[in-house]
Amino acid sequence: MQMTFRWFGPDDDKITLGQVRQIPGVQGVVGALYDVPVGEVWPKAKIAQLKAQIEDAGMSLEVIESVNIHDDIKIGLPSRDQYIENYKETIRNLSEFGIKVICYNFMPVFDWVRTELARTLPDGSTTMAYDQSIVDTMDPEGMAASVEGDSNGYVMPGWEPERMKGLKALFAQYADVDEQKLSDNLRYFLEAIIPTCEQYDVKMAIHPDDPPRPIFGLPRIVKNFDDLKAIVEMVDSPHNALTLCTGSLGENPENDVPALIRYFAGRDRVPFAHVRNIKHLGNDNFEEAAHLSEMGSLDIYEIMKAFHDVGFDGYIRPDHGRMIWGETGRPGYGLYDRALGIAYLNGLWEAIDKGSKA
């Protein structure tokens, strides 16, 4: 496995590449261009600049999270063909700079959803949490306002205020998009782009829905084993792959995360993994926990063992962390707790690896 760390760029992240470089075992940075509007081609000059910044700091850029998908592709509008052509050009441009994996999601309208971005835990740290009963009483506008108000001034990817202004119109466009239609539109997209991915050796890695269930009446098609299996079978190629996010999938207690890893990583369909722990609170509610198994509901040892047993050699990163030691910053993306997560994941991996050879 190759340990990586997500970084939001010099203007949008308090954490410096110099700090990232000092986390033991981090070789790669997971990056993106945040100033290219969704649907437009990523310019080579900007990709080159990002890559140079990261390499100057002694690390590499091989994973992009995310090249987002324009809603017209998800809705299936005639304009999707132009957006798909743009996407292919972005894939070609990224491949020129050595990018191996593109993480993306296919969630309508919103990216991940939380009802609190800073819930205080008994130890005084803060974490992100989800309460289904709040979502049930909120409308999408209320949710967008709550995320914006709670994010310490950062724009959360997927929650860009300009997009949120057009929420009503966007919801109207999705009115007749059910799960079947959304899957058909994903298939259309994959059939169009995977030949380009094969030619340029870039793997597309879809991120699961977070939380893995429909919200606000919008369909969700990346929630569980059956969904993931249907997606990898839509186009049977190792370039049509998954971002195995243990937290997103693990938010549903019925998902057996180590079994999902054994199945999909064992079939070479997981080039990129997000590892984090979450704590189930009943009634579909959860909060994000420290990575250590005993702090949450997921068994992180079993998760790392599943990756090791199938010979996982992809990229991995700690996903969200709590805010600890007085750190302030982008919710979920502080330095300290994610660095602790990396130390723990590396420790588990070393023990599993040496144990397997003893």
Ligand code: CS2
């Ligand atoms: C990420 C997602 O911050 C997060 O929760 O895991 O936002 C992820 O980057 C996207 O869903 C992938 O497109």
Ligand code: MN
């Ligand atoms: Mn994730």
